[in-house]
Amino acid sequence: MSGPYLYDEGPEPLHTGTPRRSNALILWIFGGTAALAVAMVVALPLVKGGGDEQAREVAGVFLAALEAGDTETSGDLLCEAERDSGDVADVLSAYEHPGTGEVVGVAEGRLGDQDSREVRVRWDDGEEATLTVVLEDGPRICGTSG
Template identity: 65%
Template sequence: MSGPYLYDDGPEALHTGRPRSRNGFIVALLGGTAAVAVAAVVALPLVKGSAEEQAREVVGVYLAALEAGDTETAGELLCEAERDRATEQGLAAGERAREYVPFGTGEVVGVRPGELDGQDAQEVRVRWDDGADRAETTLTVVLEDGPRVCGSSPAG
């Protein structure tokens, strides 16, 4: 090229240096993503609680709802199979929930791992007391869109 230039020197190539590698940035980005994923996996049980803690909590809310006469909330805490069974029997889910209460006030006394129809579950022992009588039942809690009460049987 020839011609009048703004400066005395001729035009210079815009990229005269050796190109820089961006591999370090890509490796750091992938490493950061992996670190965030591992942190999320570790933090999830800390935020939601262990299966035992979740089972204990849902049964506590369930018992409090039944004691307060809030069968709608108690019915919502039942698993889908129990709600379906209530519908088949012509009951509301809350009325089905009432069948889980032998008498008096329930208190959670223990939780242990169990299984229901091949699915991991938590078996929550509940002690019932009305002053004169005492009984224990076991409520089965499964993870189904959150922890849900899915069965009751005499403790034993």
């Protein structure tokens, strides 16, 4: 088949230059990942709560477990040093008090070389004690005074 052609030389290639690689997609992926990581670090305290909030919560659960006689739960909330100091039932007897305990305040403290929270507890009869809460694979009760 021969006939009149629109172009004498034939069609030209559409893309005549050397191809360029665009790195925009890769940059967007890495930038988005970095932004997500920063957002997660910022949001973590909002989800888990601050140190004072965690100390209040663990002290409240510990007191409720003691009051209910649940030695398994209250024993699991003790720090490693307290659990290793002897029989869990004997250790828990130092924390027991008749009546219902209520958390009334939290302050920063130190236990040896470790940061801690000092949680003030008031019982029905007006007596007060302080529970020391340390961060050890989650907040844990690690001593009492009062």
